[in-house]
Amino acid sequence: MPENNVSKVLEGSDVSAPEAPASTEAKSGERKRQTVALTLGSGGARGYAHIGAIEVLAERGYNIVAISGCSMGALVGGMYAAGKMQDYKDWVTGLGQFDVLKLLDLTFNSVGAIRGEKIFSVVREMLGDTRIENLPLHYTAVATDLLAHKEIWFQEGPLDRAIRASVAIPSVVTPLVLDGRVLVDGALLNPLPIIPTISSHADIIVAVNLSGEDDRRQRIPDAAFKSHQDAASGDTDEWMDTFRDKASRWFDWDAIKSMGVGRSDADESPEHKISKAVQKKERNKPVENKPQEDHETINWDKLGIGKFDVMNLTIETMQSALVQYKIAGYPPDLLVNIPKNASRSYDYHKAPELIQLGRERMAAALDRFEENSSSSGPLAI
Helix, strand or coil: CCHHHHHHHHHCCCCCCCCCCCCCCCCCCCCCCCEEEEEECCCHHHHHHHHHHHHHHHHCCCEEEEEEEECHHHHHHHHHHCCCHHHHHHHHHCCCHHHHHHHCCEEEECCEEECCHHHHHHHHHHHCCCEHHHCCCEEEEEEEECCCCEEEEECCCEHHHHHHHHCCCCCCECCEEECCEEEEEHHHCCCCCCHHHHCCCCCEEEEEEEEECCCCCCCCCCCCCCCHHHCCCCCHHHHHHHHHHHHCCCCCHHHHHHHCCCCCCCCCCHHHHHHHHHHHHHHCCCCCCCCCCCCCCCCHHHCCCCHHHHHHHHHHHHHHHHHHHHHHHCCCCEEEEEECCCCCCCCCCCHHHHHHHHHHHHHHHHHHHHHHCCCCCCCCC
């Protein structure tokens, strides 16, 4: 993405939720501000696009009166509702590749690879003791109760705790145990939680879907490799060796590098690697159609993908299907699609580019909506 776009994102808009619910009464001679109930979907690092989408809504004069979200949608929506969007944006756009790896807080126990305490300590510091019921707008964070097999809506209580429950990706981030419940990512059942916004009776319901159809454009590229000399600590080599040893149980080394400190040419997605291997297998099929003992299809060990890549691909496939059901059941007035191939779900070092993508997608969707009063549609690219 051009550097000027990234610079534009870094400057951006200082967008905060109103200190109190804004009146929808139009003053004499003024156009009434349309109220918006905003649904922010799940999708890992692509959730940074929510920041750009919210900025554009605010700049266009829309009044956000309700937010529902799960996973990254719950996190970004909570930061906006608490008036901490700019603080959060400043933090994530300043994270380099090595910073992301240091924040992972690896544990690799039986229920999750990442504790997440380093990340959530920053989130807690930003949010303080903010409670959901004291926010200036209606807010819902959606989590999943693994024992009861149902959605849990957080609409009161500590905001940071609701977010922590909603972002606990199964087998990746350790679950939150609360009041006899084992809570994980809301995307497991509802990656685009539109229903909680309906009761707000806003003028329009806007949903930002992070599982949109693949874009023809190439995904946002990885940043160029940064040498260890770029890191502040002198024991970086030792730390990276320890990290690699611990992570090897879950990730292949190319995947680890692509998550953080990697080569700029290591940007081939797991889906692409699998597709190439399948195509090669098809080309090399024998002419005669005789039984083959090698019915495993491809040599998975040579693909260079780790357990996390396979699990992530599985979750994203499930989410894409669930999103279509949710949209069909409760179609929003305006649907903004962020293509799922824009970045991998763990590309947390690409905040500036993804924020800009969110701005572009929301601006284009609003242009169409304001001109034609029609949604961008569930299959829009």
